[in-house]
Amino acid sequence: MNQNIPLAEKLRPKTLDEVLGQEHLTGEKGTIRKMLENDALNSLIFWGPPGTGKTTLAEIISEQSGRKFYKLSAVSSGVKDVRDIIDEAKNQNLFSGKSPILFIDEIHRFNKSQQDSLLHAVEKGWIVLIGATTENPSFEVVSALLSRSQVYVLKALSYEKLEELIDISSERFNKEENTDFKILEKEALIQYSGGDARKLINSVELVLNQYKNSDTNEIINSDVLEVLQETMALYDKNGEQHYDIISAFIKSMRGSDPNGAVYWLARMIAGGEDIKFIARRMLILAAEDIGLANPTALMIANNCFQAINVIGNPEARIILSETAIYLAVSPKSNSAYMAINDALALVKQTGNLPVPLHLRNAPTKLMKDMDYGKEYKYAHSYEGNFVDQDFLPQEIRSLKLYKPGNNATEKKIYDELKKKWNDKY
Numbered sequence: 001m002n003q004n005i006p007l008a009e010k011l012r013p014k015t016l017d018e019v020l021g022q023e024h025l026t027g028e029k030g031t032i033r034k035m036l037e038n039d040a041l042n043s044l045i046f047w048g049p050p051g052t053g054k055t056t057l058a059e060i061i062s063e064q065s066g067r068k069f070y071k072l073s074a075v076s077s078g079v080k081d082v083r084d085i086i087d088e089a090k091n092q093n094l095f096s097g098k099s100p101i102l103f104i105d106e107i108h109r110f111n112k113s114q115q116d117s118l119l120h121a122v123e124k125g126w127i128v129l130i131g132a133t134t135e136n137p138s139f140e141v142v143s144a145l146l147s148r149s150q151v152y153v154l155k156a157l158s159y160e161k162l163e164e165l166i167d168i169s170s171e172r173f174n175k176e177e178n179t180d181f182k183i184l185e186k187e188a189l190i191q192y193s194g195g196d197a198r199k200l201i202n203s204v205e206l207v208l209n210q211y212k213n214s215d216t217n218e219i220i221n222s223d224v225l226e227v228l229q230e231t232m233a234l235y236d237k238n239g240e241q242h243y244d245i246i247s248a249f250i251k252s253m254r255g256s257d258p259n260g261a262v263y264w265l266a267r268m269i270a271g272g273e274d275i276k277f278i279a280r281r282m283l284i285l286a287a288e289d290i291g292l293a294n295p296t297a298l299m300i301a302n303n304c305f306q307a308i309n310v311i312g313n314p315e316a317r318i319i320l321s322e323t324a325i326y327l328a329v330s331p332k333s334n335s336a337y338m339a340i341n342d343a344l345a346l347v348k349q350t351g352n353l354p355v356p357l358h359l360r361n362a363p364t365k366l367m368k369d370m371d372y373g374k375e376y377k378y379a380h381s382y383e384g385n386f387v388d389q390d391f392l393p394q395e396i397r398s399l400k401l402y403k404p405g406n407n408a409t410e411k412k413i414y415d416e417l418k419k420k421w422n423d424k425y
Helices: 031-037 054-065 079-096 112-124 143-147 159-177 187-193 197-210 221-231 240-254 258-270 275-293 296-311 316-329 335-350 365-369 408-420
Strands: 044-047 069-073 101-105 128-133 150-153
Touching: 031 054, 044 054, 054 069, 054 101, 054 128, 069 079, 079 101, 079 112, 101 112, 112 128, 112 143, 159 187, 159 197, 187 197, 187 221, 197 221, 240 258, 240 275, 240 316, 258 275, 258 316, 275 296, 275 316, 275 335, 275 408, 296 316
Parallel strands: 044 128, 044 150, 069 101, 101 128
Antiparallel strands: none
């Protein structure tokens, strides 16, 4: 085996048929396949977890569309690198007629001015941009660039696909090394990979290389753990620990433990985690887990997100710590989270129930003649700015979607609701 070429690189798919786990894009009716068949290529952004095939898809698109391929990493490239490639692409287009592909890995790490430097070239068609990101493009990609690109979501590989990938990897290793390894248990390899295909293949290669000169040819979980636990990084912000530690951080705040919250926050900061990612997760927690028990929490979390963007590291750690502690010690309620989930489930179940006539808008005479808005009672015309009337479709008029949580703030809300809507609460 050529030791200079990692097994993951050797196994990198060369065609859409070889790509695992993204059938919604690469399958017979997949959008990427249709795009290539019709030779209708627009700028794209691939959003998905690490190791799901974002770079691979970009390279396949380049190869099958017959376009030159340029690759930049947002971590190590700047505006000058982008402009150099755009200038070269402009000159190439004068002769070939096909815009080359500029692939930018981790495009979410480009700042606004770096992303803006791409706009003109994308608009003019000098390049076809393909960006790859593990973060939500709605937050990380400027709106002007986002509006000129099609976002495609890559899914985490299923357990079955990861098992299949282990078989493919071990078979290739056996063929090139003239070995006869059988991986009898796959759970440890899959768990360690965190769903990252590249990390999974690397792990297979590492484990099999370790046992290559031993008497063992049947690999079980304990063999895998013996090798991988020695090489596991303290914090891999693109792998399994990224998800495990952010999970521990969220659960510590949800569980009202400021000590756990600050510890896991420190682990992420020390590991170089994106501070905006941390702040966004606290924003979500403030709405999902604290909610109406302390509505101020959402404002504080939002202020934290704005402040760290202005301050940056290393001082951002102080703002993050203050916010994490505040969220951890706040009273908790998921009533708003449950209410919208229940409402969405109801909408899916009941479909488009008609809006009651008295709630309908009546901008025309015909609509007024049809009694649109006729029985509506204007709340401000009544004592206490309240009047009892129905605001739900007749079929579900007595339904209660919002159920106040058991905390001081929502007990007051419940008392007020019961006073007004005694038949509903």
